[in-house]
Amino acid sequence: MHRSFEFFRGRERKTSEDFKRDLEEYVVHWNTSRRQVRLKGLTPEEFRNQALAASSLFRASKIWDAVQNSSGPFLWHSI
Numbered sequence: 001m002h003r004s005f006e007f008f009r010g011r012e013r014k015t016s017e018d019f020k021r022d023l024e025e026y027v028v029h030w031n032t033s034r035r036q037v038r039l040k041g042l043t044p045e046e047f048r049n050q051a052l053a054a055s056s057l058f059r060a061s062k063i064w065d066a067v068q069n070s071s072g073p074f075l076w077h078s079i
Contacts, residue, residue: 031044031045032045
């Protein structure tokens with residue numbers, strides 16, 4: 001059975017508002033909280049945060065290297 005069907009199984013919704021609320025909660029769960037094997041057990045949110053942290057660290061190290069290796073006044077736009 002496809003994963004998206006788990007949203008529909010075992011729940012009875014009285015109104016369309018209940019359905020919309022549950023669907024929104026499920027989408028948030030799907031996009032942030034579910035663990036994935038292809039992300040090495042991380043949730044999508046953890047994976048994004050890890051990638052952003054690595055990217056920030058990389059940019060900071062590039063800036064630091066540029067400052068260290070500049071021979072004159074450092075120009076920010078040269079990075």
